[in-house]
Amino acid sequence: MAKQTSDTNPESAARPASKARAEIRAWFIREVLPLEANLTHFLYKNWRNKSDIEDFRQEVYENVLLAAETKIPDRAKPFLFVTARNLLINRLQKESIVAMEVVADLDALGAAADEPGPDRSAFARDMLRRLQTALDSLPPKCREAVVLKRIEGLSQREIAQRMGITEQSVANHVARGIGVLAEMVYGQTADSRSGT
8 A cells, every 4th residue: 555645645735725725814804804995995986886896896805815826915905906907997898888987097096006117206206296396386275175175085065164165165276276286297277288
């Protein structure tokens, strides 16, 4: 009777596999699950049928776990969101729906998740410096309205309440601020860039 080696022993093969599963599970709980609120927000923002969101989220998790069985990603957040983006794109292609806002948002996310090259990093740093200089040059209320709207993502109503001004004043401050920023950063007004 031949003696079983560790390579052919089913018990010894099961131990490393269960250890790997435990490592993947621990990584998933530690790195991926804390991102659930961000992932759900991203899915709500980029998919019009809100009843699909829970199924999408589960499908993203399944794909992430499947990929982690081959190799646990070094950075969970970009990997999670690229996976979500790709699933949304695949679903859009299957349904032959082209929602331009969704595709633009998804492309922006993809660019943000990719590792930037040195030229892109230098360009981004220069653009951030120019944007910060432009932002600092805005009048205080205008700057506050722009930051609350474009950076913190508050609604006009929330901004109006926080600043103690009307929603129309908020709209005016944001429009003026964005126009000034576009002029200073890009050298032209937002209206002339859009061709209107």
